[in-house]
Amino acid sequence: MSAPTTPSGGEAPLVTIRDLVKRYRQGRGGSRAHEVVAVDGVSLEIRAGETFALVGESGSGKSTVAKMLLRLEPPTSGTIEFEGRDVWALDRAGLKTLRRRLAIVFQNPVASLNRRRTVEEIIAAPLEIHRMGDRGARRRRVHELLELVGLDTVHARRLPSALSGGQCQRVGIARALALEPRLVILDEAVSAVDVSIRAQILNLLRDLQELTGVAYLFISHDLAVVHSIAPRLAVMQHGRIVEAGTRTEVFGRPQHEYTRALLAAVPEPDPANPFPLRRTKESA
Amino acid sequence: MSVAVPPANADVAVEPPAERERFQSLRRLLRQPAAAVALTVLALLVLLVVLAPLVGRYDPTEVAPRDQLQGPSAMHWFGTDELGRDLYSRIVWGGRLALGIAVAATAIAMLLGTLWGGIAAMRGGLVDEILMRIVDGIMSIPIILTALILVAAFGASVTSLALILGLLHVPVTARMVRSAILVERHTEYCVAATAAGASWWRLLRREILPNTTPTLLVQASLNAASIILTEAALSFVGLGIQPPDATWGTLLQQGYAKIYTAYWFVIFPGLFIFITIWALNVLADQLQVVLDPREAHR
Amino acid sequence: MSVPLLSVRGLSVAFRDRRGETLPLREVSFDLRAGQRLALVGESGSGKSLTAFAIMRLIRPPGRIASGEILLEGRDLLGLSARQMAAVRGGEIAMIYQNPLSAMNPVQTIAHQLVEAIRRHSAVSKDAARRRAIDLLGEAGVPDAASRIGSYPHQFSGGMLQRVVIAMALAADPKLLIADEATTALDVTTQARIVDLLARIVDDRGAAIMFITHDLGVAAALCDDVQVMYAGRIVERAEARRFYEHPIHPYSEALLEAVCRLDAEPDRRLTAIPGNPPLAGAFPSGCAFHPRCPHAVPICAEQAPPRVPTGGPGWFAECHLGRERLDGLTLADAKEPLP
Numbered sequence: 072m073s074a075p076t077t078p079s080g081g082e083a084p085l086v087t088i089r090d091l092v093k094r095y096r097q098g099r100g101g102s103r104a105h106e107v108v109a110v111d112g113v114s115l116e117i118r119a120g121e122t123f124a125l126v127g128e129s130g131s132g133k134s135t136v137a138k139m140l141l142r143l144e145p146p147t148s149g150t151i152e153f154e155g156r157d158v159w160a161l162d163r164a165g166l167k168t169l170r171r172r173l174a175i176v177f178q179n180p181v182a183s184l185n186r187r188r189t190v191e192e193i194i195a196a197p198l199e200i201h202r203m204g205d206r207g208a209r210r211r212r213v214h215e216l217l218e219l220v221g222l223d224t225v226h227a228r229r230l231p232s233a234l235s236g237g238q239c240q241r242v243g244i245a246r247a248l249a250l251e252p253r254l255v256i257l258d259e260a261v262s263a264v265d266v267s268i269r270a271q272i273l274n275l276l277r278d279l280q281e282l283t284g285v286a287y288l289f290i291s292h293d294l295a296v297v298h299s300i301a302p303r304l305a306v307m308q309h310g311r312i313v314e315a316g317t318r319t320e321v322f323g324r325p326q327h328e329y330t331r332a333l334l335a336a337v338p339e340p341d342p343a344n345p346f347p348l349r350r351t352k353e354s355a
Numbered sequence: 356m357s358v359a360v361p362p363a364n365a366d367v368a369v370e371p372p373a374e375r376e377r378f379q380s381l382r383r384l385l386r387q388p389a390a391a392v393a394l395t396v397l398a399l400l401v402l403l404v405v406l407a408p409l410v411g412r413y414d415p416t417e418v419a420p421r422d423q424l425q426g427p428s429a430m431h432w433f434g435t436d437e438l439g440r441d442l443y444s445r446i447v448w449g450g451r452l453a454l455g456i457a458v459a460a461t462a463i464a465m466l467l468g469t470l471w472g473g474i475a476a477m478r479g480g481l482v483d484e485i486l487m488r489i490v491d492g493i494m495s496i497p498i499i500l501t502a503l504i505l506v507a508a509f510g511a512s513v514t515s516l517a518l519i520l521g522l523l524h525v526p527v528t529a530r531m532v533r534s535a536i537l538v539e540r541h542t543e544y545c546v547a548a549t550a551a552g553a554s555w556w557r558l559l560r561r562e563i564l565p566n567t568t569p570t571l572l573v574q575a576s577l578n579a580a581s582i583i584l585t586e587a588a589l590s591f592v593g594l595g596i597q598p599p600d601a602t603w604g605t606l607l608q609q610g611y612a613k614i615y616t617a618y619w620f621v622i623f624p625g626l627f628i629f630i631t632i633w634a635l636n637v638l639a640d641q642l643q644v645v646l647d648p649r650e651a652h653r
Numbered sequence: 654m655s656v657p658l659l660s661v662r663g664l665s666v667a668f669r670d671r672r673g674e675t676l677p678l679r680e681v682s683f684d685l686r687a688g689q690r691l692a693l694v695g696e697s698g699s700g701k702s703l704t705a706f707a708i709m710r711l712i713r714p715p716g717r718i719a720s721g722e723i724l725l726e727g728r729d730l731l732g733l734s735a736r737q738m739a740a741v742r743g744g745e746i747a748m749i750y751q752n753p754l755s756a757m758n759p760v761q762t763i764a765h766q767l768v769e770a771i772r773r774h775s776a777v778s779k780d781a782a783r784r785r786a787i788d789l790l791g792e793a794g795v796p797d798a799a800s801r802i803g804s805y806p807h808q809f810s811g812g813m814l815q816r817v818v819i820a821m822a823l824a825a826d827p828k829l830l831i832a833d834e835a836t837t838a839l840d841v842t843t844q845a846r847i848v849d850l851l852a853r854i855v856d857d858r859g860a861a862i863m864f865i866t867h868d869l870g871v872a873a874a875l876c877d878d879v880q881v882m883y884a885g886r887i888v889e890r891a892e893a894r895r896f897y898e899h900p901i902h903p904y905s906e907a908l909l910e911a912v913c914r915l916d917a918e919p920d921r922r923l924t925a926i927p928g929n930p931p932l933a934g935a936f937p938s939g940c941a942f943h944p945r946c947p948h949a950v951p952i953c954a955e956q957a958p959p960r961v962p963t964g965g966p967g968w969f970a971e972c973h974l975g976r977e978r979l980d981g982l983t984l985a986d987a988k989e990p991l992p
Contacts, residue, residue: 128840129811141550170552183543187565196561197551235929236697246547265696265867270911270925277922292841295870295913299923318919336845338870340912342893345874346845348915 083155085254085286086117086140091149093135093310109135111310112149117286119253124289124301126333132310133290137256140288141175142166154253171201174247178259180239184231190217190242191227197249216245219282221275237268241275248279256288261296273300294337298322306330383645390641393634400631404451413441415448416599424617434619436609442620445601446627453602454631456517456586461579463521465571468528469564475529476536477555487533490526498523502585506594516595520582528574535570539563569646576639580632587628603628656727657684658828658861659708664721666700666707668933669714676719677933678703679885684967685861687828690852692872692893693865694908695882696930701865704882705831709748710738725829744774747822751834753814756821757806763790763817764802767824774825786820792857793820794850812843819850823858830855830862836871848874869912873897881905884931884941889970891963899982901963901970904942940973948974 093110110132117123127133138144140151142158151158153169161169174197177183184193194213198204204212214224220241231239240260247255257276261269273296279285289301297304298318305315306329314327325331335349384390403410412432419439427434433442475486493501505519539545540563548562564571583603589595590604591611598605603624610621666678678700685691695701706712708723710730723730725745730738742748750756758766767786768779777785783802790798793816806814815835822830832851836844852875855862866872872879872893879896881889881904889902900906910924928945931937937944943953952973961975962968972978 128842143546143549167552170550173550175547175550177543177547179543183547185544185548185562185566187568188562196548196553200548200552200557235932237929243547246551250551265930266869267696267908267911267926268929269913270923271927273913274922274925277920293913294841295915298915299913299917299919299921302920322915332842334915336841337915338845338848338868338874339914339916340869340873340897340909342873342877342897345870349845 082119084116085119085154086115086288087150087152087155088113088115088136088140089150089152090114091136091139091151092147093132093139093144094147108310110139110146113307113310113312115305115312115315117254117288120280120284120286121303122280122287122289122301124291124297124304125307126291126294126297126304127307128292128333130309131307133307134258135310136307137175137258137288137290141173141256142169167201171250172253173256174250174252174254175256175258176240176243176247176260178263180236180243180264181231183243184239186231188230189227190222190229190231190234193231193242194227194245194249197246201250203250212249213245216249219248219279220245221271235268236264237271240264240268240272244272244275244279248283248285251283252285254286254288256290258290259292260289262291262293269296276300294322294333306333380646384641387641387645389637390645393637393641396630396634397638400450400627400634401454403447404454407447407451411444411447413444415440415444415601417441424613424620426617427619433623434617436606436620437613437617442606442623445606446603446623448600449602449606449624450627452513452596452600453583453586453604456513456520456602457579457582459517460521460524460582460586461575463518464524464528464578464582465575467522468525468574469532469571471525472529472532473536473559473564476533476540477559483533486529490529493523493526494530498581498585499588502589503592503594506589511589511595511597513596516586516589520585523585524578524582528578531570531574532567535567536563539566569642572646573639573642576635576642580635580639583628583631583635657724658687658689658726659685659863660722660724660727661704661708662722662724664704664707664723665719666703666712666716667719668716670934672934675934677885678707679936680721681882681885681887682721683880683887683890685829685863687861688855688859689861689878690855690876691861691863692876692879693863693882694867694869694872694879696867698884698930698932699882700885701882702833703885705748705833705863705865708831709742709746711742740774743770743822743827744825745827746829746831747825747827749815749818749822749830749832749835751838753811753818754806756818757814759806762803762805763809767802767817767821770821770824786824789820789823790817792823792854793817794846795820812839812847815839815843815847816850819847819854823854826858828860830860831865832862833865834867835864837866837868844871845874851875869897869909881908884936885933886941886971888942888972889963891968891970892965895963895965895968901961901975901978901982902942902972903946903948903974903978905970907945907947940971950974 091110091113095107095109097105097107113136125133125136139146140158145159153173156165158169191213194216195209198209198212203209213227217224217227222238222241226234226238234242261272264272276287277300280287289297291297302318304318304321305312306321306327307313308329314321314325314330321330325334335346337348338345339347417440422435422439423437425431425435431441431443433446436442436445471486475483501523502519506516509515509519545558545562548558586595586602587604587607590602591608593608595604596602606624607621607628610624613620662682664678664681665676667674667676681704693701693704707718712718718731725741730741733741764783764786767789768782771777771782771785787798787802790802795801795813795816809817836847839847848871851862864872864875877893879891879893880887881902883904889900889905896905897909900909907926911926913923926945931941939954939956940958943949946953950973958971958973960969960971961979963970963979
């Protein structure tokens with residue numbers, strides 16, 4: 072069940088995660104400390120250019136997987152390979168490459184932008200870090216990226232506080248795309264924006280993928296959104312992948328009880344039948 | 356209902372560009388009456404001591420035995436001391452020393468304290484542990500005591516006073532800065548920068564420090580106040596600036612000896628110390644209010 | 654018809670900032686019957702939370718209620734003294750917030766806070782209040798209430814804590830519950846359970862609920878009337894079934910189309926609303942939605958739209974094209990008369 076759905080075709084996957092485990096020691100001091108298992112034997116593969124969704128509720132461990140993939144937190148055991156190289160065994164040059172090819176967009180569009188820097192400075196930061204081009208070239212690239220995510224170049228001189236939530240999220244996406252990554256992790260990236268803006272952002276993400284061939288790891292608790300954007304997905308609960316497969320498989324014939332519960336909880340805009348996938352009243 | 360309706364494309368016209376928004380906190384600060392008064396007082400004091408050669412009226416070291424211990428008059432606004440020196444001139448020139456030392460020492464404290472606290476917060480682990488234990492150690496001894504010992508050992512020149520007082524305020528600054536940085540460190544924008552490959556040094560310099568300016572400014576005001584007080588205390592016990600130069604603390608001590616015969620001699624130096632400390636503390640308070648982002652987005 | 658439970662008339666809220674005065678809420682009027690379940694739907698900045706805060710008289714400077722009446726069973730809340738208003742809050746009207754943790758005092762036990770809430774509005778002994786608190790927790794679906802009542806807020810999960818907050822809101826047997834994005838921060842499965850709980854509670858008690866949300870899906874699950882806000886105005890109100898089947902206002906229609914649906918065909922472009930919601934102080938002229946509206950005609954930018962009745966009690970849409978859109982609908986459904 073928890074085995075990864077293997078990609079078809081001979082091409083090596085972009086990301087291969089095997090038996091990933093993360094345990095946290097909670098509370099200081101020896102005797103009273105106890106361990107919390109945040110991620111418990113997760114394996115999955117992400118192919119170049121695809122959208123793979125990791126579904127689960129808060130505390131399911133999905134964001135911890137992302138952090139370990141980004142090399143922000145070391146795993147307790149297991150391996151993560153990005154472009155065939157072990158993320159946690161990279162040398163300096165390898166790490167630099169990883170930082171260029173892997174980016175993240177967060178849930179809270181406002182908190183993920185430094186409130187004291189202008190939009191231009193925010194988007195140019197990754198370019199500066201990797202010493203790409205001179206000032207002029209970076210400015211041109213920032214304008215190009217702003218246009219790409221549907222913002223006006225007048226926004227470049229603004230502070231995030233002068234932008235709406237949706238616009239902030241576009242800035243976050245522009246920053247993530249600045250270094251032309253191969254994979255962008257979207258950690259609940261559309262969960263905090265308004266419904267009308269959510270559709271815009273999802274369309275934008277789709278367009279950008281078509282244009283640049285970037286792959287997405289789409290982390291979300293919202294199955295309706297996942298259904299719309301991700302052809303393959305895995306469902307996480309208590310640190311384990313309880314179900315994985317293609318969209319047709321998981322949504323059409325959910326095998327695990329938890330997947331069915333998640334599906335049943337999705338409210339549809341239909342007052343006659345707001346929870347169409349709920350089987351009985353008592354199951355709620 | 357008469358409400359001006361902006362044009363449909365008001366988006367561009369209404370929103371201020373970043374440059375203007377950056378000075379918003381200063382404007383908000385000046386709108387607080389207490390802060391405006393404190394800033395004005397400080398500005399006047401600075402102006403007074405900077406322009407000492409022009410507004411000093413008399414040579415502060417010029418002895419005039421016939422004029423000794425005269426009360427305030429048109430000729431000697433704040434009266435004279437026991438050697439007939441003009442007290443107003445001595446306070447102006449003394450302020451030049453006192454504030455000069457305060458500015459230099461505050462700069463040293465802020466620079467090293469930010470570095471110290473910054474490295475501790477960003478490196479974490481053992482580095483943090485060691486740096487902060489040193490801070491705890493130094494802070495467990497009262498500043499005035501350490502200052503006395505160091506001044507006794509190294510002398511009381513302007514330079515050594517500034518250095519000693521500055522260094523002694525590094526630990527308290529480091530502790531404040533460290534906790535302010537730890538708050539910012541795990542925010543999403545910092546994680547995003549790390550994920551883009553930013554080094555801890557860049558993260559500190561470019562992302563975090565701009566966001567801790569409020570804390571830094573508040574700490575700087577508090578440091579300055581504490582430094583002026585400590586320096587005055589050192590001078591009061593005779594370990595500060597040596598005659599014929601004098602700071603406010605020296606004047607206070609000399610006046611204290613004559614408290615029953617020449618009230619002005621102790622009142623005026625004391626008043627200047629009091630006003631300066633008051634203004635700095637009010638400024639720190641008001642900065643905290645205005646620069647708190649929760650207050651900013653009322 | 655009898656006096657409605659809540660009647661809001663011409664309510665405007667003004668905020669003063671350095672650019673002058675803005676009106677983020679502009680002459681809002683609506684009624685709520687006893688026992689009615691009303692959804693207040695809109696994007697951030699549309700004024701939906703502001704409406705709730707104005708009803709509770711919780712607008713603080715630099716904001717103020719500029720004009721209007723808020724009648725609770727015929728009594729104008731704006732005319733009450735601060736003390737009388739304090740009795741209404743948590744008494745006849747109770748509010749449930751988005752973040753349950755910030756609604757509770759972190760250093761006091763659940764028991765202490767619940768007992769206090771109960772005794773604030775009725776003169777009962779501490780023991781009686783404690784027994785009632787346990788009953789309320791049970792009603793709100795907190796399992797093992799008698800033993801968990803001594804816990805502190807941080808010892809509960811988000812969903813469980815929201816149940817505690819709901820129990821607290823029920824302390825004084827309110828006639829109106831205002832839920833401000835009360836399920837938005839919760840996990841989906843928890844959200845579904847809380848929605849069920851709220852539906853059951855208002856049914857059992859005959860209380861009315863004003864459910865503020867930006868999620869039309871959740872609104873459908875709970876409410877029998879929907880009221881859509883945009884740029885500080887109510888732009889449409891209708892009974893839920895009718896609203897979801899035939900929204901009259903183009904904004905309502907666009908909002909419904911933008912919802913991701915499980916039964917929609919995947920990998921398709923979603924119908925998005927172009928542009929961004931306007932900010933208070935920069936509301937467009939005429940109909941505020943016209944810059945984003947696919948059906949806009951020149952008059953939309955020039956004149957404020959009329960309130961077009963749409964066939965039911967209190968139903969309306971504020972749209973220049975409202976009548977035509979309504980007629981088109983009536984023609985299309987000629988064989989099947991409107992509900």
